[in-house]
Each structure stands twice: as structure tokens, then as C-alpha cells.
Amino acid sequence: MEVTVNNIRKEFERFPALNDVSLKIASGELIALLGPSGSGKTTLLRLIAGLDFPTAGQILFGDEDASHHSVQDRNVGFVFQHYALFRHMTVADNIGFGLKVRPSATRPAKAEIRRRVSELLDMVQLSGLEKRYPNQLSGGQRQRVALARAMAIEPRILLLDEPFGALDAKVRKELRRWLREFHDRTGHTTVFVTHDQEEALELADRVVVMSQGKIEQVGSADDVYDRPQSPFVFSFIGESSHLPVSVKEGTVLFQGEPIGISEAGQGEGDLFFRPEDVALVDEKDALCGKVTASRRLAGTRIAEIDIANDGHAPYHVEVEVPLHAAVELGSEVRFRPTRWKVFAK
Numbered sequence: 001m002e003v004t005v006n007n008i009r010k011e012f013e014r015f016p017a018l019n020d021v022s023l024k025i026a027s028g029e030l031i032a033l034l035g036p037s038g039s040g041k042t043t044l045l046r047l048i049a050g051l052d053f054p055t056a057g058q059i060l061f062g063d064e065d066a067s068h069h070s071v072q073d074r075n076v077g078f079v080f081q082h083y084a085l086f087r088h089m090t091v092a093d094n095i096g097f098g099l100k101v102r103p104s105a106t107r108p109a110k111a112e113i114r115r116r117v118s119e120l121l122d123m124v125q126l127s128g129l130e131k132r133y134p135n136q137l138s139g140g141q142r143q144r145v146a147l148a149r150a151m152a153i154e155p156r157i158l159l160l161d162e163p164f165g166a167l168d169a170k171v172r173k174e175l176r177r178w179l180r181e182f183h184d185r186t187g188h189t190t191v192f193v194t195h196d197q198e199e200a201l202e203l204a205d206r207v208v209v210m211s212q213g214k215i216e217q218v219g220s221a222d223d224v225y226d227r228p229q230s231p232f233v234f235s236f237i238g239e240s241s242h243l244p245v246s247v248k249e250g251t252v253l254f255q256g257e258p259i260g261i262s263e264a265g266q267g268e269g270d271l272f273f274r275p276e277d278v279a280l281v282d283e284k285d286a287l288c289g290k291v292t293a294s295r296r297l298a299g300t301r302i303a304e305i306d307i308a309n310d311g312h313a314p315y316h317v318e319v320e321v322p323l324h325a326a327v328e329l330g331s332e333v334r335f336r337p338t339r340w341k342v343f344a345k
């Protein structure tokens with residue numbers, strides 16, 4: 001089911017939790033809402049679900065304006081961070097719950113519910129555990145039951161709010177891979193909220209990066225990592241450093257001196273680059289700073305470099321260097337970004 005969010009505004013006591021948000025989600029897409037705490041991810045998910053209603057703007061399911069439809073009328077599946085399974089019900093009863101409580105006109109017969117539950121158990125790879133109670137399952141298994149329960153009503157769209165947030169790192173990683181496979185098998189339009197960028201980049205077809213109630217950028221993992229469109233996205237995703245620069249006649253100047261890179265445009269800006277997109281050089285027109293620390297990652301090394309700032313606190317940047325490069329603490333190094341972006345001020 002295609003979902004269109006048109007110019008949504010959501011206020012809580014005049015505080016704008018969402019401010020003019022528009023987004024088109026294609027049928028069958030797996031979308032991540034990614035952003036820091038308070039950026040409006042959960043609010044947007046709840047509005048799509050129909051758990052809350054917008055102050056202004058529209059939400060369309062296909063061509064139908066669903067902005068003011070209830071959760072039931074929208075027929076969405078919802079999974080929260082804390083598995084809200086019914087503790088006194090078995091796995092099978094939990095999964096079948098949404099079908100059993102339907103009005104009699106649309107309620108499937110008992111045998112049909114049993115068949116559907118068994119199919120769903122298979123789908124979430126929990127066959128054999130149908131008679132267990134939630135407290136006899138691991139955290140990862142409980143989240144898969146929650147997902148099967150959300151799927152049982154054949155939702156038009158699946159909405160997941162930090163579904164793996166409460167699980168430990170290893171189970172999280174397993175479930176991530178599992179969810180991607182599950183999505184590819186079932187092809188449900190799925191929107192999930194996360195503040196874990198690795199999770200968003202690994203899982204989603206497209207990532208929606210949010211900040212302060214607005215969408216900063218929408219794109220594939222490659223788009224948001226390699227082609228960030230704003231200083232916020234550049235800093236929020238991955239590692240980066242930035243320095244104030246000016247651009248004159250195609251040359252980038254730092255502290256008034258050329259640093260060996262060129263850029264279209266003119267005027268003051270901020271130069272952003274990632275630690276892995278930097279080369280150590282011998283030439284004079286380059287950035288120059290003192291190594292203050294270095295730390296080893298698995299296959300490489302990050303050097304922390306201070307650049308003097310005329311009596312003020314030095315600029316601090318991080319640069320990836322070969323594992324055995326001669327970067328001694330306290331030594332001066334010259335370097336240049338090999339990929340970068342200048343955002344005008």
C-alpha cells in the first residue's frame with residue numbers, strides 16, 4: 001500500500017513536534033525513520049498509524065484520505081519496543097488475538113484461525129513454540145511473536161517503533177537480518193523508527209533523516225552517507241570533521257591560505273569531510289596540525305589532530321591513517337580531504 005504524507009503539522013500544546021513534513025512511501029518499501037531523540041519519529045509513526053491525528057495536513061493510504069480514520073479503519077500492524085504480548089495467553093492465542101476479536105461478520109472460523117496462526121508461526125520461524133507463554137520465550141522470540149500478531153490481521157502497512165531497542169546487541173543484529181528477509185518474503189510496506197544509524201543504513205530501502213520536527217533528507221544508505229545534503233546529516237550519519245573556510249575564485253581557503261582543494265561558488269562556508277576521505281601529503285598548500293592522540297580500530301588507525309587557531313581553542317579534526325603510518329604523538333602532519341562538501345554559511 002502506498003502511503004503519502006502531505007504537509008503534516010503536529011502540535012502538542014502549541015509546540016510543533018512535526019513541522020511541514022511530506023513523504024511518499026512506495027508500496028512494498030522498507031523505510032527507516034532515523035533521528036535524534038525528540039526529532040519527531042514516533043509522532044510521525046503514530047500519525048500514520050492513526051493512534052493520533054495531525055493538526056494540519058493529510059495522510060493518504062493509496063488515494064484514500066485516511067487523515068481522520070481510526071486505527072481499526074486503517075488496518076495497520078503495529079509493534080512497539082516493549083513487546084506488549086498478553087502474558088496470560090499462549091503464543092498461538094497471542095497471534096490469533098486480532099482475528100478472534102473481530103466482529104462476527106468478518107471473524108474467520110476457528111479452524112481457519114488455527115490454520116492462519118500456524119502459517120504465521122512458520123513465517124516467523126517459531127513453529128513448535130505455540131503452547132508456550134511469553135515468559136518462556138527469549139526477548140528476540142517475543143518480538144517475533146509481536147510481529148506475527150501484527151501480521152495476523154493482514155495489515156495494509158506494518159509500523160515498527162524501535163522494535164529491537166530493548167534487546168542486546170547480538171540479538172538485535174540477528175533480528176535485523178531476519179526482518180530484512182521477512183520483508184523481502186512478504187513484501188509489506190514497512191516503516192520502522194530507530195535512532196541507531198547502523199540499523200537504518202543496513203536495513204532500509206530508504207532512510208528518512210529527521211531533526212527538530214522536520215525531514216532533513218530522504219535517500220538510500222549511499223545517498224545519506226555519501227551525499228549528505230545538510231551539515232546536520234553530514235554530522236549525524238557516520239564520523240566527520242568540519243572547519244570554517246572561504247571560497248575565492250574556485251579555491252578553498254582556510255585561515256586565508258589555500259589548502260589544495262577547489263570548489264565552485266564564492267563566500268564563507270563550512271568544509272565537512274569524513275576521516276576516511278583524507279590523504280596525508282607533503283605539499284605546502286594543505287591543512288596542517290599536530291597529532292594529539294591516535295587510536296587503533298580493527299584494520300586502521302584514527303589520528304586526532306589539533307589545528308592552531310590564533311590564540312583561540314584549536315580546531316579538532318579526525319583523520320584515518322594507515323595502520324602503520326608514522327604519525328607520532330606531537331608531530332606535525334599535512335593533509336587534505338579527498339572528498340568533501342562545503343556548505344555555504
Ligand code: ATP
Nearest residue numbers: 012013017035036037038039040041042043044195
Ligand atoms: P525518541 O527517539 O526519544 O523516541 P522521537 O524522535 O520519537 O524521540 P517524538 O516522541 O516524536 O520524538 O517527540 C517529538 C517531540 O514532541 C518531543 O519534543 C516530545 O517531547 C514532543 N511530544 C511527543 N508527544 C507528546 C505529547 N503527547 N505531549 C506533549 N509533547 C509531546
